[in-house]
Each structure stands twice: as structure tokens, then as C-alpha cells.
Amino acid sequence: MMKIGIIGCGYIGRIIAENFKNEVSACYDRNIGSMEKISEIVTRDIACSFEKIIKMDMDLIVESASIEAVRELVPKVLENGKDVLIMSVGALADPKLLSRLKKLAFENNCKIYISHGAIGGLDAIKSASLTGVRKITLTTRKNPAALGMNPTKEKIVFEGPASEAVTKFPKNINVSVALSLAADKEAYVKIIADPSVDTNIHEISVEGDFGKMNLVFNNLPSENKRTSILAALSAVSLIKNLKSEMFIY
Ligand SMILES: NC(=O)c1ccc[n+]([C@@H]2O[C@H](COP(=O)([O-])OP(=O)(O)OC[C@H]3O[C@@H](n4cnc5c(N)ncnc54)[C@H](O)[C@@H]3O)[C@@H](O)[C@H]2O)c1
Structure with missing residues (x-):
């Protein structure tokens, strides 16, 4: 045990x-x-x-x-x-x-x-990194409440590297750093506050010598709105x- x-x-x-x-x-x-x-x-x-x-x-x-x-x-x-x-x-x-x-x-x-x-595919991205990842992007779409914001219509609230995303949204964007670690390349991140969604949506796109990978996660939030089940x-x-x-x- x-x-x-x-x-x-x-x-x-x-x-x-x-x-x-x-x-x-x-x-x-x-x-x-x-x-x-x-x-x-x-x-x-x-x-x-x-x-x-x-x-x-x-x-x-x-x-x-x-x-x-x-x-x-x-x-x-x-x-x-x-x-x-x-x-x-x-x-x-x-x-x-x-x-x-x-x-x-x-x-x-x-x-x-x-x-x-809150995502998946770190295993495949880590394998892909063995021959080099050229590009890795993450687009995260969340309800503004989950981001601690209150825009009333869809708005891009951040665009930039993962290390900056995490300083602006420390409780929301752990996945961008996990992706960067797996890819051995910093992920480029876009965060969208969207009042029309009540799930946490992460779209990941990776390119390298292995080919291309596209992953989408449409996660139900837990009782802690910032954290997906x-x-x-x-x-x-x-x-x-x-x-x-x-x-x-
Ligand atoms: N890796 C991922 O994909 C992922 C996904 C969701 C959440 N997270 C992270 O996991 C962590 C926990 O998430 P959660 O939903 O359980 O959060 P939560 O807010 O429900 O619980 C965090 C708990 O930790 C305690 N705490 C915080 N800092 C502390 C400190 N310095 N010393 C002692 N206690 C402390 C708080 O009092 C709270 O009870 C968060 O940092 C969150 O950002 C990671």
C-alpha cells in the first residue's frame, strides 16, 4: 500500500x-x-x-x-x-x-x-519532441467567470508565450506550461473569454518532423470553476x- x-x-x-x-x-x-x-x-x-x-x-x-x-x-x-x-x-x-x-x-x-x-497528449508531444517540435499553439476558451473577468461578449484576453500567460492567469493556464515542457518548446497561447461557453475548451496544435497533431478538449469544470474535472x-x-x-x- x-x-x-x-x-x-x-x-x-x-x-x-x-x-x-x-x-x-x-x-x-x-x-x-x-x-x-x-x-x-x-x-x-x-x-x-x-x-x-x-x-x-x-x-x-x-x-x-x-x-x-x-x-x-x-x-x-x-x-x-x-x-x-x-x-x-x-x-x-x-x-x-x-x-x-x-x-x-x-x-x-x-x-x-x-x-x-486538464488536457491530454503530453505523451505523444514528448515523443514528437525527440525529433523537434517546430510549432506548438494552445487556444483556451473559458467562461469569463472562470477567468475572474466579466466581459459580456467574446474577447481575446491574452495572446503570447506560455510563460507570460501563466503570470497573467496563474490559476487557469497550467496546461500551457505542461505543453511547453513536453514539447521542449514554449507554447504560443491565446486565451478567449467567451460568455457563451460553460466548459473549458483547449485546442492544441503541434507541428514537427513527426507530422501534425490537433487535439481538442471540451472539459466540464469542477466545483472549482477554474479546475476541470x-x-x-x-x-x-x-x-x-x-x-x-x-x-x-
Ligand atoms: N495541471 C493542470 O492541468 C491543472 C488543472 C487544474 C488545476 N491545476 C492547479 O492545481 C492546483 C489545485 O487546484 P484545485 O482546484 O484543487 O484548487 P483549490 O483552490 O480548490 O485548492 C487549493 C488549496 O490549496 C491551498 N493552498 C494554496 N496555496 C497554499 C500554500 N502556499 N500553502 C498551503 N496551502 C495552500 C488552499 O488553501 C486551497 O485549500 C492549483 O494550483 C491549480 O491551478 C492544475
């Missing part, structure tokens, strides 16, 4: 707890009520502190908190020799943080996992892969 720790006990953290009730052994959130909710879900009193998560015997820590948590807490997780699944992938748009985390993982013999999140399921599925004798990604 795996021992799992959760940093960030919001929507994704709760889905992890529901799916791995016996395996979640510790959690941490700056909001005490959110940690109590995890204990309720797993129907046990579990350790609720960051210090305990990094000192206890753990097989995997799931970061499902924020970009700030990746910056401040994930280095300590790796320093303590723990594998980590990072959901707030937008943090890795910062090249200094990315290389620091990779160095810590190497020095402490740990792994950093990135799940496919598929993103939480990607974390569950990755953990199931790690536990299974057959790894499908």
Missing part, C-alpha cells in the same frame, strides 16, 4: 483523498477547515502538518495547492527525499525554479511527476499507474 501526503486540500486534494482513502496518511493546507475535510473523507485522524508530511515515511506527496506552494514547499519535499506530483505546473515556467527542483530531485534520488492535467482525474490516474504492474500513460 502506498503512503500519500497531500499539500493543498481543495478540490483536487479532496478527489485524491476520496480515491485513496486508505493510503492518504498526511495532509497540509493553510486553511485548517480544508485539512479537517480530508480527515473526514478518509474517516481517520491523519497528520495535518507540513513538517510531518516531509518527515514521515511517504511514497508520494501530491502538490495540489498553488504556484506559491511549489516555490516555497516543494523544494523542502525534495530535500527530504520524497517523490512529488506537481499539479500547479505553471510554477515551472520559471526556469530557475525548474532547474533548482530538478537538481534537488537528482541529488536526493527522487522523482517529480507531472500528470496530463479531468485535471483531478489525471492525478488519480497517475497514482493508479504508479501502483499498478502495468504503466499506461
Whole structure:
């Protein structure tokens, strides 16, 4: 049985707890009520502190908190020799943080996992990158409320590189950074606020020596309007892969 720790006990953290009730052994959130909710879900009193998560015997820590948590807490997780699944992938748009985390993982013999999140196809894009990706674009269309905005008609609210997109929309566009990491090339991003949609739509187009790839995801938002249901399921599925004798990604 795996021992799992959760940093960030919001929507994704709760889905992890529901799916791995016996395996979640510790959690941490700056909001005490959110940690109590995890204990309720797993129907046990579990350790609720960051210090305990990094000192206890753990097989995997799931970061499902924020970009700030990746910056401040994930280095300590790796320093303590723990594998980590990072959901707030937008943090890795910062090249200094990315290389620091990779160095810590190497020095402490740990792994950093990135799940496919709110999109899919990272596996195929990563394979395509082996012969070079020439162009990678992402067009994201969301209801303005999901972007924390209120235009009353369709509007392009951002166009530019993924690293800039994530500084303007840190809670919305993690997928652009995941794509850039998989492609080994920065994705070009367009974000459209569209009051006529109530799903989170991501259209991805990739070109390289392998040929061309077009992917479209039309995701239902979760109870957290910014987060698609598929993103939480990607974390569950990755953990199931790690536990299974057959790894499908
Ligand atoms: N990779 C993807 O495709 C993808 C998709 C959706 C969401 N996400 C990211 O996953 C993360 C979690 O999403 P969610 O929907 O569960 O969010 P949420 O807002 O429901 O929950 C986040 C929780 O983390 C806690 N938290 C935030 N920063 C913290 C810190 N520094 N220290 C302690 N606790 C902290 C908050 O109090 C909150 O309870 C977000 O960063 C989100 O942007 C990634």
C-alpha cells in the first residue's frame, strides 16, 4: 500500500483523498477547515502538518495547492527525499525554479511527476519532441467567470508565450506550461473569454518532423470553476499507474 501526503486540500486534494482513502496518511493546507475535510473523507485522524508530511515515511506527496506552494514547499519535499506530483505546473515556467527542483530531485534520488492535467497528449508531444517540435499553439476558451473577468461578449484576453500567460492567469493556464515542457518548446497561447461557453475548451496544435497533431478538449469544470474535472482525474490516474504492474500513460 502506498503512503500519500497531500499539500493543498481543495478540490483536487479532496478527489485524491476520496480515491485513496486508505493510503492518504498526511495532509497540509493553510486553511485548517480544508485539512479537517480530508480527515473526514478518509474517516481517520491523519497528520495535518507540513513538517510531518516531509518527515514521515511517504511514497508520494501530491502538490495540489498553488504556484506559491511549489516555490516555497516543494523544494523542502525534495530535500527530504520524497517523490512529488506537481499539479500547479505553471510554477515551472520559471526556469530557475525548474532547474533548482530538478537538481534537488537528482541529488536526493527522487522523482517529480507531472500528470496530463486538464488536457491530454503530453505523451505523444514528448515523443514528437525527440525529433523537434517546430510549432506548438494552445487556444483556451473559458467562461469569463472562470477567468475572474466579466466581459459580456467574446474577447481575446491574452495572446503570447506560455510563460507570460501563466503570470497573467496563474490559476487557469497550467496546461500551457505542461505543453511547453513536453514539447521542449514554449507554447504560443491565446486565451478567449467567451460568455457563451460553460466548459473549458483547449485546442492544441503541434507541428514537427513527426507530422501534425490537433487535439481538442471540451472539459466540464469542477466545483472549482477554474479546475476541470479531468485535471483531478489525471492525478488519480497517475497514482493508479504508479501502483499498478502495468504503466499506461
Ligand atoms: N495541471 C493542470 O492541468 C491543472 C488543472 C487544474 C488545476 N491545476 C492547479 O492545481 C492546483 C489545485 O487546484 P484545485 O482546484 O484543487 O484548487 P483549490 O483552490 O480548490 O485548492 C487549493 C488549496 O490549496 C491551498 N493552498 C494554496 N496555496 C497554499 C500554500 N502556499 N500553502 C498551503 N496551502 C495552500 C488552499 O488553501 C486551497 O485549500 C492549483 O494550483 C491549480 O491551478 C492544475
